[in-house]
Amino acid sequence: xxxxxxxxxxxxxxxxxxxxxxxxxxxxxxxxxxxxxxxxxxxxxxxxxxxxxxxxxxxxxxxxxxxxxxxxxxxxxxxxxxxxxxxxxxxxxxxxxxxxxxxxxxxxx
Amino acid sequence: xxxxxxxxxxxxxxxxxxxxxxxxxxxxxxxxxxxxxxxxxxxxxxxxxxxxxxxxxxxxxxxxxxxxxxxxxxxxxxxxxxxxxxxxxxxxxxxxxxxxxxxxxxxxxxxxx
Numbered sequence: 001x002x003x004x005x006x007x008x009x010x011x012x013x014x015x016x017x018x019x020x021x022x023x024x025x026x027x028x029x030x031x032x033x034x035x036x037x038x039x040x041x042x043x044x045x046x047x048x049x050x051x052x053x054x055x056x057x058x059x060x061x062x063x064x065x066x067x068x069x070x071x072x073x074x075x076x077x078x079x080x081x082x083x084x085x086x087x088x089x090x091x092x093x094x095x096x097x098x099x100x101x102x103x104x105x106x107x108x109x
Numbered sequence: 110x111x112x113x114x115x116x117x118x119x120x121x122x123x124x125x126x127x128x129x130x131x132x133x134x135x136x137x138x139x140x141x142x143x144x145x146x147x148x149x150x151x152x153x154x155x156x157x158x159x160x161x162x163x164x165x166x167x168x169x170x171x172x173x174x175x176x177x178x179x180x181x182x183x184x185x186x187x188x189x190x191x192x193x194x195x196x197x198x199x200x201x202x203x204x205x206x207x208x209x210x211x212x213x214x215x216x217x218x219x220x221x222x
Contacts, residue, residue: 032209043113043200043213044152087151096142096165097211099151 003027004088009104018075020103022088025069031092033064035073037084038102044087047073083107111135113214115201121220127189130217134182134203140164142211143176143186144200152200158184188219196221 005023012018024033035047048055048062050071055062061074075082087102114133122128134141139160144152155174157165160181169176173192178184188195198216 034209041215043202043216044211045213046210049209085151096154096157099153101149101151 003031003090003098004100006086006088006100006103008101009106011106011108012075012078013108014080015077018078018082018105018107020073020075020086020088020105021070022073023070024088024090027068027090028092031090033062033068033071034089034091034097035060035062036087036089036097036099037082038087039081039084044099047086078105078107080107080109113201113203113212115199115214115217117217118215119218119220121222122191124193124221125190127187128191128219129185129187130199130201130219132184132186132201132214134184134201135205135212137205138203138212139181139206140204141178141184142202142204143184144202146198146200146216148197155186191219191221193221195219 032049032051034049036044037047038044048057048060050062050064064071085102085104087099089097116131120128141158143155145155146152155169156176158178161178174188176186198218200213200216202211202213204211
């Protein structure tokens with residue numbers, strides 16, 4: 001079973017920041033937080049991952065709480081192309097990925 | 110860099126028929142995965158290969174599903190005989206040794222009637 005809890009769906013206005021929450025209260029000290037997204041009719045795409053510190057790349061930022069029990073993926077300026085299902089996953093390095101149902105993000109024009 | 114290739118993209122068969130899917134991972138990637146994604150759900154791992162050896166096939170229904178990865182490159186996933194509940198998208202992914210990121214192909218959408 002997936003070790004994360006995410007809202008089923010969210011809306012965000014185009015151009016605004018999309019903040020996607022994820023709860024992982026049973027995360028272990030050696031488990032990373034990963035985010036993938038899946039655009040309709042495509043395979044999942046890696047976005048970002050982190051262990052303890054906040055991370056940023058060209059796609060998004062990942063904010064992990066100090067107790068590591070939750071995290072937030074931030075898309076700073078959402079576009080229509082960011083409409084997708086976003087999966088939050090916790091895993092030990094090199095371990096298999098267990099996907100939950102994710103959050104369906106709708107970007108509204 | 111070429112991505113993960115899969116074929117066919119779509120397949121429709123009748124129940125009790127057999128079907129095979131093909132995957133060509135990113136060049137040099139040692140690890141290859143097959144996932145099954147039923148509509149409305151996240152992908153579920155079926156089998157993981159490290160080079161041409163099986164690392165994890167605990168979720169593979171071995172009475173009807175089989176997979177191989179000859180020479181540690183391309184892989185095929187076969188279903189024989191197919192059931193209605195096998196209707197799903199079958200995704201292939203690969204990853205480089207020590208890398209965090211899995212790269213997914215576009216998937217094969219199977220419809221069993």
